Amino acid sequence: AQSVTQLGSHVSVSEGALVLLRCNYSSSVPPYLFWYVQYPNQGLQLLLKYTSAATLVKGINGFEAEFKKSETSFHLTKPSAHMSDAAEYFCAGYQGAQKLVFGQGTRLTINP
């Protein structure tokens, strides 16, 4: 069964600094993995997805994630943080049976 763990419920970075949000998955089969962003009082917006193609996945708003099978990781990065990046970020994996399994979320705060 697929499970997803996000390390760090809260990450704080300065504007212009590197953003690194960590996600590890557990699965015995090559997974489908996703990163979603949620702004206050809104639904989920897809940032990027990994579907067994290229291991480095580029998404919207300058975000990218690298699938590392040896580390069972799918960390999200952005070279330079903007104030508008402040939000809740969720890593999710496809477990089969037509469902996504989400991590607990990481709240990203950007300091001016």
Add this chain to the structure above:
Amino acid sequence: DAGVTQSPTHLIKTRGQQVTLRCSPISGHKSVSWYQQVLGQGPQFIFQYYEKEERGRGNFPDRFSARQFPNYSSELNVNALLLGDSALYLCASSIGTLANYGYTFGSGTRLTVV
């Protein structure tokens, strides 16, 4: 093009009551999934419907039910509401049932049970 539309946006109900939440998928999307997001947690899968048939069910009690209509819109029903049912209910639509198609989420319905 319109995204995934959910109604109502907010709802307050009393314990023991019943509630119906509605979802209209993106045009051309035949799959609708429902998720429950309790405050401070990630979304939890409730149901997926494709071509009006249930294709997946999460670990929720029988008080939760859903259906999909011929136009692919969907309703989620919750009976005998409990305080613990207070959450953001998210609907997601997809072209098909496979994860590689991707899921587009609506803005959700915020349900408060008092």
